[in-house]
Amino acid sequence: MKSPFAGMNVCAEAGWDMLPDGPHPLFDEDLWPLTGVKFPKGVRSNVKRLDFTGIINPAMRLTAKEYIFALVVPDHERVLALPDARREPYRPESAFNFTVQLVRWMNFVTEQGMSSLNEVMQEHCDVYRDIRSVRTRKNRRGTGPITPATMLTILRPVVDLAAYRELFTMGSYRPDFTPWPGHTVSDVAGWQTYAIPSTPPVPDEVFQPTVAAALYLVETLGPLVAEEFERMLAVRADTSDSRPRDFAAKHQAAVEAALQWHLHEHVPLVSLDARHVTRRLNRGWRPDDPLLHINVGQFYGKVTGTRYARMTDQVVEQFRPLLEPVAAKVGAAGEFGRDAQLVPRSDDSQLMVPWTLPLTGDEVRSLQFVLLAACRVLVAALSGMRAGELDEMTADSPQPPVTVSGGAQRFKLGSKLIKGQEFGGVAEEWVVLEPAWRAVKLAARLNQAQGGQRAFARSPMDFLHKKLREWVNSPAGQRLGLAAIPAGPVNGRMLRRTLALSLAHRPGGLLAAKIHLKHVSVVTTEGYANRPGGSQGNLLAEVEREQDKHHLTLTKEAFEDYHAGRMPAGPGARELIKAFEHIDAQLKDHEPGTAAVLEAERRLENLLRQQSKHLHLQTANYCWFRDPHKALCLKLAGTPDATKPLGGMCDSARCPQATHHPCHLPVWKSTVGSGRVFLDNPRFPKAEKRRLEPEVERAQRVVDEILQATQTAEDEEVS
Template sequence: MPRFGDDVWNLGVAGFAGNRYASEFLIDFKSLDHPVRREAAREFLFWRLNTRPGRGPLPSISTVAAEWWNLRCFFRFLDTEHGGLRLDAVTQPVLDAYLAHCRSEGLLASSVRHRLQVISRLHLAAQNVVTDALVINPWNGRPLTRVIGVEPTRKHENETPRIPPNVIGPLVQAALFYVRTAAKDILNARTELTELEASTEGIRGLSLNRLEHYLQSLADDGRGVPVVDEVGRQVHLAGAPAYTYIMRKSGAGRGVAGGVYDERIDRALELLGPEPGGMDTPISPHPQTGLPWRDRFSPAAVPHEERLLRTSCYILIAYLSGMRDSEVKELRDGCHFTERSADAVVVRHKVRSQLVKGGRGTTESWVVIEPVAEAIDVLQQLPHRDALFCRPVTRDRYSTVSANRMNENLNKFRAHCTRIGFPVPDVDGEPWNLTTRQFRRTVAWHIAHRPYGTVAGMIQYKHLSVAMFEGYAGTSASGFRAEVTAEEALARLADVVERYEDFKAGVRSSAPGGTRTDNEFARVQQELHDFPGRVVDERRLHAMLKTSAHTLHIGTLKPSRQRDGCGA
C-alpha cells in the first residue's frame, strides 16, 4: 500500500476493475511542479479516500483516481491563466472563468460537471487541506446542474440507450457465427503462425533452392502466390507479393532478399496469379452460402481476426448474462463450470467473477446459457494470461482491454458484420454507436417486455428470463434483478399511459374491474384539467398514473404458468 508521503500512489493495489488500465490508478504528485500544489493535492486525496460523503460509503478507488485528473486540470488552469494563483486566493470570477474555459473545450455537460465537482469538494475539505485550502464557497453553494445550465436528471432514471432490435439481432447472429464457425479457423491460424515464427529462428543465410521448391509446391497444389491483403500494415501495398512471408514460409530467408529472389517471386506471380493471405489454414464454409467465409489468412490478419473474435465473445457474454462490463472483464481461467439441478435433470452453466460495483471485489456466480459458455471456452484458447479479456501490446504482451478500447472494438465489429453476411442497419441515417453499458440495459428491457424471437429465433428471451431473472443468474448484490424490475415498472407505466389516452378518446373498459380503472382515470383527468385544447405537465401525469401502474396490469391473463414451461 502507498504511504502518505510517497511521491507516487498506486491505488490499484486496493483493487481496481478489470476494464481499466493499471496506469489510470497511478497518482504521480511529481507531475505538479510547485511543492505547495503537491502537498495540497496529497492532503485532499487523503481526505477523499478516508471520508464518507454524508451517510454514503467511501468513494471508490476509480472515483478518487478520476478526481486526481480533474484536480490537475483545475491546477493547470490556475497556473497557466492566473500565474500560479493559490487556492486560498481564488475568487468567484476566477471560478466563472474556469467554467467558461471548460465549455470552450467542447466538453459534454456531464464532463463539465465532473470538472467543477472537484472544486466543490476542495471547499468541503478546506479544514483538512491545511497547506492551501479553497476558502470561497463555489457559486455560493448552488447546485452544479444550475451553474452549468442543464436540467437535473430524475432520480433512478436510466439514461443508457437501449440497442434497437434491428441492430442487436444481426449483431448477436454475427457474434454467434464468429464463436461457432470462425473461431476454429482463427485458432488454427494462430497455431500455424506460432509454428512459422518458431521455424524462422533456425534460418541462416539465403537459399534459392528452398524458394524454388516452395513456389513449385504452390503450382502443384493449384494455388497462387501469397500477396499482401487489405489487413496488411501497409495498405497501399495490397496486391503486391508478400515477399517477407514467402521467404520465411519457404525457409529461404528471414526477410526481403531482393535481386534474383524478388524476380523469381514476381515471375511466379505472373504465372500462378495472386492468393490473398497465403497461409495454409483451411477456411470453413459460411453456413448461409456454403462458400469460405473469408480469404486465406495472412500473418497480419491473424491478430486482426483475434480482436474481432474476442469482441464477439464479449458481445455474447455481456448481452446474454446481464453482467456489467467490469464484471465481464474480471472473468479468468476456469471461471466456467456446470452444476445439476436438485432433481439432477437440468445442467446449468455458471460463471464465477468479481462483483465490482457495490461488492467491493467479492466473488459471485451467474447462471448463463450455452452460448456464453461457448464464448468463454473460445476465450480460454486465445492468447492470454489469467484474465480472458486482454490485448497484445508492444511493451506488455498482455494488457486488459479498457472500456473505451472495447467501445472502439464493438463499433469496428458492427461495421465488419456486413462483410460476413450480417449487415447491421443504420438508425435514423447514422450507424448505431455501441457502448459496453448498453448490453445490460437492453437485455433487462427485453426480459421485462418479453419480445420473444427478436434475435431471429436463435436466442429466446423467455429462456433468458428463466435463467437470468427468476432466481438462477446473478445475485441480489449484482443489481440485475433490480434493473429488470425497474424496466418492468416502466413497461407497466407505458401500458397505463396508453390506456389513459384511450380513456380520453372515449374508449371504456368492459373487463372486470374496468369501472374502477375508468374512475381512477377520470379523477386524474379532472385534477389535471386534462381536456382538449389544454397542455398538461407530462411528468406530473406520469407521477399520478404510477399508483395505477402498481396494481393495473393490462394484457391477456394466461390460465397457467405451466404453459410457459416455467412450472407451477
C-alpha cells in the same frame, strides 16, 4: 508547520491490498506510484499514479496532497473531526481524476497572480467554470461543450476545498468563502439525477444484426478461427528473424522440385502480409513487380528445412529467375485457411460455403480480434454484465455446467462485481445462457489465457462494435450471408438497457426467435434467486420496472381503443369491456379537485394500473390473468392453483381470459396464409389436411372478429 499526515504510507493507511514487491508511496513524496496496488483488471494503467509535481506553487501542492489523502483515508482522526468531510473512501481511480483536476485548478489560481487559495474569490471560480465548460482540444469526442457529468468531476474539488479548509497546513480558502454559496455542485455543473434510466437502448435495426452476427461468429466460426490462430502462432514461433546471406547452391534442386510441384498441382505460392508489402514498396520495389506479394522467406524456409522467414532483397533477386514464371501461372494466396471447412451461410442454412478464403498471418490475427469483439458483445447482450465485470472475466470464469431437474443444464460465469462495491470488488456469479458461457471460453482460448489470466482485453464497447460492424459489412462477412449492420451508437450501458427492455416488452425478432426470451428470463430469475441483491438481481428489478410500465402503456392503449369504439375481440372481450366500464363509472363518481385535469389523469392511471397488473403478453393475444381457475392453460395442465399462465399451452381462441386487438391481426393473418398454402397443395397428405382445416378456420374466425370490431368503430366515425 508540519502536515498531520507527514511520513504516512498512503496505500497502507487507505487499506488497499498490495503486491508483495510493489512500491509503497509516502505522503511526503510529490509522486505517489500505485503500481503495487492490486487493481481490478479493467482499470486503466494511467490511473496507477497520483502526480502532484505539476502544481507550480509548493504550498498548494501540499494542500492538494492533504485533500486527496483525506478522500482515500476518511477515517483518520483529523478527517473525522470535519463535519462536512466525505465519509466513504475514494477509490484510486477517483483519486486520480480529482488529482488531475486539482493540478489544473491550482495552476489556474497561480496564473491569475494569486500566491494562495486565501485570495480566491467567486469571480475566479466563475471564470474557471466558463473556461473549462468548453472542450478546446479536439479528441475522439470532438470539440464543443463539456458534458455535465464531466463538469461535476471538474468542479467538485473546487467546492470541496472549502469543506476541508481546517485540515490544510499551508493555506486554504477564507473562512467566510465557499464557491457558489447556496448551490450544490450538481446545480453548478448542470447535472440532473434522473428518476428513470436515461440511457437509450440500442436501435433495433442495429441491435438485431449485431447480435445475429455475434452469435454466428461465436457458434459457427469460433472454433475454426481459434484453431487457425493457434496454427499461425505455432508457425511463427518456428521461424527465425535472421536472414540468409546467400542462396545456397545445395538447395537449388529442392527449390526447383518444389516449384514444379506448385505448377503441376496449381497450388498458389504464399502471400506476404500487407505491412511487408508496404515496406518493399518503401525500399523501392515496383508496384507491378511479380514477386511483390510473394513470401519468399516462407517458401525458402519450408523447402530447405531452415527457420528463415525474412529474405534480403539480394537473395530474392537470386530467386527471381526461378520464381517469376511460377508466380505468373499459380499466383499467390494466404498461407492459412486454405481448404477451409464448409459451414452453413447465416441467411441460408442449406447453402454451404468455405468459412474463409486463404488468409495471411496478419489477417488471421485481425480475424481473431473480430471474434474477441463478437464474444464480448454477445456476453454483454445476453447477460447484461457491465464493463468492469466483463474485464474481470478469466479463463477460470466458465464454471462446469450443473444439471438441474428435467435434464437441463445451467451455465454459470464467475467474476467480480465492481460497481457499488468496496475497492477491488467482490466475487459474483452470473447464471447465463450457453452461448454466453461458450463465448467466454472461446475468448479465453483466443487470448491464450490460462487460470486467472484475463479472458477479455480491456477495450471500449463502441470500438469493439465498430470493428465487428466493419468486418460484417466487408466482403468477408457478406460472403457468409450476414446481414449488414448499419452505423449507430452501441456501448455497454445501451446493451444492458436493451436487454432489460427486451425482457420487459417481449418483442419479436432475434431475441425472441434465436435466443428465446423465456430462457433469458429463466436464467436471469434463477441468478436473482441464487444471489439476492446481486448484479442479476439489479437487472431483474430494472426488467420488472420496465415491464410494469409497458403493461400500463398497453392497457392505456386498449382503454383508448374502447373509448374510440374499437372493442376488443376474443372470449375475454366481454370481461375486459366490463372492467373498462367499471373504470369509467369510478371516474364519473369521483369529484376532482382544483387541478381537475391533472387529478383525473392520475386517477385514471391508478385505476388502469390495477388492471395492467393482470396483463400477460402472448404472441397473438393479451392474457388478463385475473382468475387462475378460469385459465384454460392451467386446466389443460392440471395446475389450477398456479400463479402465472402457461404461455406454451395458450389457446386464446377458447380461453375466457384472452382478448385479441388490432396489434395481433398480422400474426393471425400470417397463420391463415400459411395454412392456406398447405391446404392448396395437392401433394399435402389428406390426413394432415383434415387436421389442419379446423385450425385454419378457427384462425380465420379470429381475423374476422378483429376486423369486425375495428370496422364497426370506423363505420361509427364515418356516420
